[in-house]
Amino acid sequence: MRTGIATVCLSGTLEEKLRAAAKAGFGGVEIFETDLVTSSLSPEDVRRLAADLGLGLDLYQPFRDFDSVPDELYRANLRRAEAKFRLMGRLGIDTILVCSNVGTASIDDDALRTEQLHGLAELAAGHGVKVAYEALAWGTYVNDYEHAWRLVADADHPNLGTCLDTFHILSRGWDTEPIEKIPGEKIFFVQVADAPKLSLDVLSWSRHYRVFPGEGQFDLPKFLGHVARAGYDGPVSLEVFNDTFRQADVERTAVDAMRSLIWLEERTAQLAGAAGEERFAMPLRTLPRVAPPTGLNFAEVKAEYPAALERLLAQLGFSPRGEHRTKPVALWTLGDARIVLNRQGAAGVAPGISALGFDVENSVAAAARAVQLRASPVPRPSQADEEILQAVKAPDGTEVFLCQDTAWVEEFGPGEASPLDGASATSPAARIDHINLGQPWQHFDEAVLFYSSVLALTPEASQDVSSPAGLVRSQVMQTRDRSVRLALNLAPWVQSDSVRGTLQDTFLEHIAVEVPDLTVYAAECRGRGLPFLAIPENYYEDLEARFALDPRLLARLRELDLLYDRDDKGEFLHFYTAAVGSVFFEVVQRIDGYDGFGAPNAPVRHAAQFAAQQAR
Ligand SMILES: O=C(O)c1ccc(O)c(O)c1
Numbered sequence: 001m002r003t004g005i006a007t008v009c010l011s012g013t014l015e016e017k018l019r020a021a022a023k024a025g026f027g028g029v030e031i032f033e034t035d036l037v038t039s040s041l042s043p044e045d046v047r048r049l050a051a052d053l054g055l056g057l058d059l060y061q062p063f064r065d066f067d068s069v070p071d072e073l074y075r076a077n078l079r080r081a082e083a084k085f086r087l088m089g090r091l092g093i094d095t096i097l098v099c100s101n102v103g104t105a106s107i108d109d110d111a112l113r114t115e116q117l118h119g120l121a122e123l124a125a126g127h128g129v130k131v132a133y134e135a136l137a138w139g140t141y142v143n144d145y146e147h148a149w150r151l152v153a154d155a156d157h158p159n160l161g162t163c164l165d166t167f168h169i170l171s172r173g174w175d176t177e178p179i180e181k182i183p184g185e186k187i188f189f190v191q192v193a194d195a196p197k198l199s200l201d202v203l204s205w206s207r208h209y210r211v212f213p214g215e216g217q218f219d220l221p222k223f224l225g226h227v228a229r230a231g232y233d234g235p236v237s238l239e240v241f242n243d244t245f246r247q248a249d250v251e252r253t254a255v256d257a258m259r260s261l262i263w264l265e266e267r268t269a270q271l272a273g274a275a276g277e278e279r280f281a282m283p284l285r286t287l288p289r290v291a292p293p294t295g296l297n298f299a300e301v302k303a304e305y306p307a308a309l310e311r312l313l314a315q316l317g318f319s320p321r322g323e324h325r326t327k328p329v330a331l332w333t334l335g336d337a338r339i340v341l342n343r344q345g346a347a348g349v350a351p352g353i354s355a356l357g358f359d360v361e362n363s364v365a366a367a368a369r370a371v372q373l374r375a376s377p378v379p380r381p382s383q384a385d386e387e388i389l390q391a392v393k394a395p396d397g398t399e400v401f402l403c404q405d406t407a408w409v410e411e412f413g414p415g416e417a418s419p420l421d422g423a424s425a426t427s428p429a430a431r432i433d434h435i436n437l438g439q440p441w442q443h444f445d446e447a448v449l450f451y452s453s454v455l456a457l458t459p460e461a462s463q464d465v466s467s468p469a470g471l472v473r474s475q476v477m478q479t480r481d482r483s484v485r486l487a488l489n490l491a492p493w494v495q496s497d498s499v500r501g502t503l504q505d506t507f508l509e510h511i512a513v514e515v516p517d518l519t520v521y522a523a524e525c526r527g528r529g530l531p532f533l534a535i536p537e538n539y540y541e542d543l544e545a546r547f548a549l550d551p552r553l554l555a556r557l558r559e560l561d562l563l564y565d566r567d568d569k570g571e572f573l574h575f576y577t578a579a580v581g582s583v584f585f586e587v588v589q590r591i592d593g594y595d596g597f598g599a600p601n602a603p604v605r606h607a608a609q610f611a612a613q614q615a616r
């Protein structure tokens with residue numbers, strides 16, 4: 001599949017955009033008029049630069065408000081078009097994109113449109129240019145791709161074809177099946193964008209909220225399957241208008257963009273392959289296929305001074321399992337919950353989650369897939385007799401380990417005999433229930449695509465949670481069987497990967513452990529002096545009002561600072577610890593298959609943590 005990206009997707013100057021697109025491996029670019037007009041590079045410079053970078057210049061765009069106009073305006077439009085055709089000759093670009101007219105002064109007459117498009121194509125032919133006509137979702141009279149195609153078919157000129165853009169098609173809910181009836185050679189260009197489903201006018205939705213494929217809610221693999229079956233074999237080009245991408249680091253955005261197309265290509269191939277179809281004119285590459293992970297193997301916290309964390313872990317009933325044989329790293333366990341405390345390269349580092357291990361069927365295949373999806377491998381020097389662990393970096397810098405087993409545990413020890421070993425009936429069944437990570441705002445969508453494409457986690461609908469410091473977007477990513485649950489939080493005050501905080505000084509992340517009997521366990525923890533996050537009394541009054549709870553249970557919740565929730569399946573009990581550095585722990589009990597994360601309690605948690613931070 002030939003890949004492309006519109007310059008409008010990226011931040012920076014035209015030169016920076018071209019360099020970033022080439023570096024990320026794109027086959028070609030669409031040049032947006034504004035990027036050229038505002039550039040100090042001459043058209044010849046742009047052409048030379050693209051050739052040096054091995055980048056095709058696939059499309060010049062947009063040409064607006066051409067069709068359906070009175071005669072005088074039509075003549076002026078042709079004059080302007082001719083100037084652009086000459087410019088395209090200098091750039092070496094052979095296709096121009098013409099959008100359906102969005103002006104109010106246009107005329108609703110298909111015969112006139114056909115005639116004018118034919119005239120434009122005839123003029124273009126003299127310059128060796130092809131015209132791709134695209135229905136904008138908010139076009140005054142032409143806003144449906146089938147309508148645009150009918151006009152192109154009626155105009156019947158070899159230099160006139162259509163451009164299909166997923167946003168305009170899927171935002172309006174048009175049926176994509178009829179794409180297959182358009183002859184492949186009359187589809188001159190294909191633009192792809194994903195988007196979250198929003199109740200917003202289509203223009204604003206399109207100009208601000210498009211995201212790369214796999215980061216929104218459109219069914220793009222189905223769309224591309226239709227395009228492949230139609231016989232199209234040209235560029236599949238990203239056209240994503242997005243406020244964040246326009247100001248984020250250009251090279252990272254280009255890599256994120258490339259990952260989205262690799263993912264889309266694979267998904268389309270899988271979907272088409274599953275239907276047992278023949279090969280298409282457009283070749284579709286696949287990747288090593290991996291099953292979703294089957295568990296959270298470990299969580300790692302990095303800290304220069306781990307004493308406060310060790311105290312917290314001991315109060316939670318974790319046992320120290322000793323130091324690593326060769327590295328300044330320690331292991332603590334509670335049942336199957338494994339926490340690694342890493343002091344390596346931790347000078348000046350306050351405690352924070354630094355790595356996660358996921359249980360996978362085949363770590364070599366999973367790592368190969370990740371690298372093909374442009375994830376950076378984590379170099380880990382290891383000794384000859386140590387387990388070789390495969391790891392890649394997530395967008396926020398968290399190291400993601402792909403683990404096939406827990407043989408690495410043997411590299412730690414000997415474990416100190418913990419006074420708590422065997423002291424609790426609840427500990428043997430403990431496991432990591434979920435991990436909650438804060439994400440810098442510039443990389444949130446990228447993180448969603450990373451975890452879904454690399455790790456096969458499924459994104460759920462995102463929710464906004466109120467906090468005294470701002471609104472926190474919460475996005476759950478999980479496996480269907482819930483053996484892996486990850487929650488990503490976007491907090492506006494997480495400034496960047498390393499510089500954090502304004503209103504609230506640290507964005508907190510957490511590791512949640514599941515135990516079988518939370519009230520017994522919490523009382524044990526209290527006995528060991530565990531600092532619980534204090535929950536305000538108002539919360540318990542509200543609980544009483546919402547759920548007719550047994551008064552004894554309610555008293556117990558109050559006494560132990562426990563929180564409660566219920567869904568249509570079961571009940572949820574949980575509590576939070578005080579934070580150490582940027583990390584804290586949550587302990588949960590899921591009763592009768594409760595499936596959520598206690599979302600109604602999240603604002604209470606944020607407010608209590610905010611109060612605790614202010615009090616320090
Ligand atoms: O928002 C626009 O104007 C616009 C322009 C060109 C396109 O290809 C498009 O999809 C949207």
Ligand SMILES: [Mg+2]
Binds near residue numbers: 165191239
């Ligand atoms: Mg478009």
